[in-house]
Amino acid sequence: MEVIRLDKDYVQYTLFMKALADETRVKIxxxxxxxxxxxxxILEDFDITQPTLSYHMKILSESGLVNSRRDGVWMKxxxxxxxxxxxKNLFDDISESIRK
Structure with a gap:
């Protein structure tokens, strides 16, 4: 029986997965x-409002997958x-484990 490594941050992985559990956010x-x-x-590629985009960007940013910075009136x-x-390391570890 293989021992589960406790040094992995499963809470963080969950935040990543939740952030990417939406088609719009995956495309972004x-x-x-x-x-x-x-x-x-970003807004030009979607048929959504600016507040909806802000909602998606907040989720991506708070998950740790996306950085944001203010540039004048715009967010980049x-x-x-x-x-x-x-x-990526999570998936690499999983991939390596199933190849054994």
Missing amino acids: FDMLSKGELCACN YSINKDGLDLL
């Missing part, structure tokens, strides 16, 4: 993979590489 996350984007540019968003690496 994919858009950000190409670089930092202004909220106005980018992928948080540390959060992405942590999520």
Whole structure:
């Protein structure tokens, strides 16, 4: 029987998964993979209101997957590489475990 490693942050993994459990947020996350984007540019790709976009961005930001910064009147968003690496490591560990 394999012992479960307790050094993993399952609470954080859950926040990541919840943040990505919505099609709009997955698309936004994919858009950000190409670089930092202004909220106005993200909004152009969706048929949603600015408050709805803010709601989605808040969830992504609070999960730790996305960074946000104010630039004048606009918010700019980018992928948080540390959060992405942590999520990637979870899947890498799972993938490695099932290959054994």
